[in-house]
Amino acid sequence: MLLSSLSRLEAIIDAETAALTAHDLQDQDDFNRRKSQSLVELARLGRAVDAAQLSAPEIDCLERVRAKLRRNHELLGIHLRAMQEVSDIVSTMIQSAESDGTYSAALRYQE
Template sequence: MLLSSLTRLEAIIDSETAALTMHDLGGQDDFNRRKSQSLIELTRLERAVDAAHLSTPEIACLERVRAKLRRNHELLGIHLRAMQEVSEIVSTMIQSAESDGTYSSALRYQE
């Protein structure tokens, strides 16, 4: 049961990582929902599984999932930072467009 849960999680991570690599952020809600479901499933399995007696395929799958999660985390971080930068640019542009210069640090002189 653990191996099948890990394999499902691995497939979700692979799909999300591929989408992030292609800059396709349209399915993020679905990916988040599916990853949350996997987390709940793995949390429940954790209580029933003796970590000291994991099989070789389970250990190998855990190691693959860990490596894939690292890459996925990196890509999510890149996209998050890019979105923050775009947000800051848009916010600055809106503030600049709405400002009449009254509180600007530069004084404007008209001749």
């Protein structure tokens, strides 16, 4: 049962990583929902599984999922930083467009 749960999670991570690599974020809500469901499922299984009794295929799958999660995490971080930069640019542009220049640093007193 653990292997099948890990395999489902691995498939979700692979699909999300491929979408992130292709800059296709349209299914991000679905990926988040599916990953959350997998997390709940693995948490339940984790309570019933003794880590000392994991089989070699289970350990291999866990290590593979861990590596894929690291890559997925890196890509998500890149996209979040890019989104923050775009948000900052848009915010600055809106503030500039709304400003009448009254408190602008470029304004200098002339004697």
